[in-house]
Amino acid sequence: MTDLQIYCEHKPSPAKLDVLGVEDWAIWKKEPSTFPWRYDRAETCYVVRGRFHVTPTGGAPQSFSRGDLITFPAGMECTWEVVEPVEKHYRFD
Numbered sequence: 001m002t003d004l005q006i007y008c009e010h011k012p013s014p015a016k017l018d019v020l021g022v023e024d025w026a027i028w029k030k031e032p033s034t035f036p037w038r039y040d041r042a043e044t045c046y047v048v049r050g051r052f053h054v055t056p057t058g059g060a061p062q063s064f065s066r067g068d069l070i071t072f073p074a075g076m077e078c079t080w081e082v083v084e085p086v087e088k089h090y091r092f093d
Contacts, residue, residue, distance in 0.1 A: 056077070
């Protein structure tokens with residue numbers, strides 16, 4: 001199986017966010033909960049508020065929060081645990 005790596009950049013510059021057009025991406029909100037998820041396509045997201053953990057199947061949990069720019073790879077299966085209500089901008093690549 002291919003190594004499906006989650007990439008995270010903490011606090012990217014406002015200029016980078018502007019170039020990516022983050023403000024124009026769709027918004028997703030979620031209250032505290034735990035649920036399984038599978039990425040059919042790669043997703044890039046920017047966390048506006050909240051805190052959550054993502055545990056790839058067979059992997060170690062990773063924690064994310066406000067100011068993180070994250071790319072989840074296509075084909076990754078994982079479990080999301082939303083600890084504090086989340087709001088994020090996202091796009092599928």
